[in-house]
Amino acid sequence: MIEIRNVSKRYGDGSVVDDVTLTVEPRTIAAIVGTSGSGKTTLMRMINRMTEPSAGAILIDGVDNRTIKGPELRRRIGYVIQDHGLFPHRTVAENIATVPRLLGWDRRRREARTHELLELFGLDPALFAGRFPHELSGGQQQRVGVARALAAKPNILLMDEPFGALDPIIRAKAQADLLAVQKATGTTIILVTHDMEEAVHLGARIAVLDAGRLVQYARPVDILSRPASPFVEEMIGSGDRAFKVLSLETLEALAEPGTAAGPPIPVGATRRDALADLLWTGRASAPVTDAAGRPLGIVTAASLIAAAARPAA
Structure with missing residues (x-):
């Protein structure tokens, strides 16, 4: 469980995140949605302390994340960004094994986990383990990026606009893959997106941010049928809400x-x-x-x- 309690992030010219409180239940997907500059990425990055809050607290399974050293915390939490962030001069297998190697896993264990993940994502280890990122399609790179984030079996996976660079057909397949992998692994996922359609499709609950403030946190069906503000209504769109x-x-x-x-x-x-x-x-x-x-x-x-x-x- 992730508990975000009265969390704020302030810079000299004002608040990026303003007194946000919400709880993400274990083994679910929570989507954070909002326009550019709404604070959604900043809020997510405070979970793994890539950004430190100015006020409030974040508890992971009841433990304040500030009591855990940043590097150690980040090795426990998977992180996926839009452009995948794969190391260009490392093979697919070497990319996936990055965190297990840092954690001191032996070679046999790293190879077994790499093969397991490649098979989970529908990538034949015999064909893909030795390839380099530039030899992969955009969708394949995206899958390898998620596999790398899951390699050390984290309980939490943070995803920052992971599908934004994919074309619509590949994006739909990537979303379906994510739902299947989440169901198979039971990983708690927090997904940042500006796309309400994506949030509705993937999220068990959706947090809508407007200018750093949380304006609604609810199930997709409640967001669609009972938007809490005109901003949420605008994010949803009115044409085919029913x-x-x-x-x-x-x-x-x-x-x-x-x-x-x-x-x-x-x-x-x-x-x-x-x-x-x-x-x-x-x-x-x-x-x-x-x-x-x-x-x-x-x-x-x-x-x-x-x-x-x-x-x-």
Whole structure:
């Protein structure tokens, strides 16, 4: 657990971060979103003490991070930046093994961990371990950067606009990879982004910063359905907010008794996908099935539209 308590960062001309308090639950992804200069990167960098706060405290599993020496703290916390920061004259394997080497891991253990991570990220060790960064695509470099940050098995991973330089197709794949890796490793991730779509897609909770102040910290569905200020509304955009809400929830709570004709929709589908299916096929309702294909009832277009219109529970 990461507890940020009344944290501020002040420079001579004013505050960059102003009295922020929030808690990041273990094994979740928290997204920090805001415009340029809102303080989001500064707030994140105070967690690993690359920036020291002017006031307040940050506790990691109940321990004040100021009681841990900076270099030691940073070896416990993975860190990924937008341009990956790979060492150009080191191979992929050498890049990934950077922190384990600093921690004194023996060669066999470093190699085993490197191969494990390459396989986790879908990079064949036989093909990629000996390559240099310039021989990789942008998406491959990004995956190696995240693998390096996870090499020493940190409980926390900090990511500063990690996907900003990727084209949309590669970016979507990188986001999917991150969700899969986070689920597999249980790592607590704090992700800084200026892209609310990305924050909604990845974050279990989203912190919205405006001029250094925390204006809302909530689940994506609550951010979308109950924005706390005009600034948050502007960050979200108003055009398709209802459909964004639908994309965050599955059909599980909306299945109701009854029968309907046509192909079934799995209960794990998003409400947005289910509504799109009904509208595309011209159906008012459709059967809903569980993971084994057993019928659970039906879902109606009317219930999906109503779910999008009402506030989150």
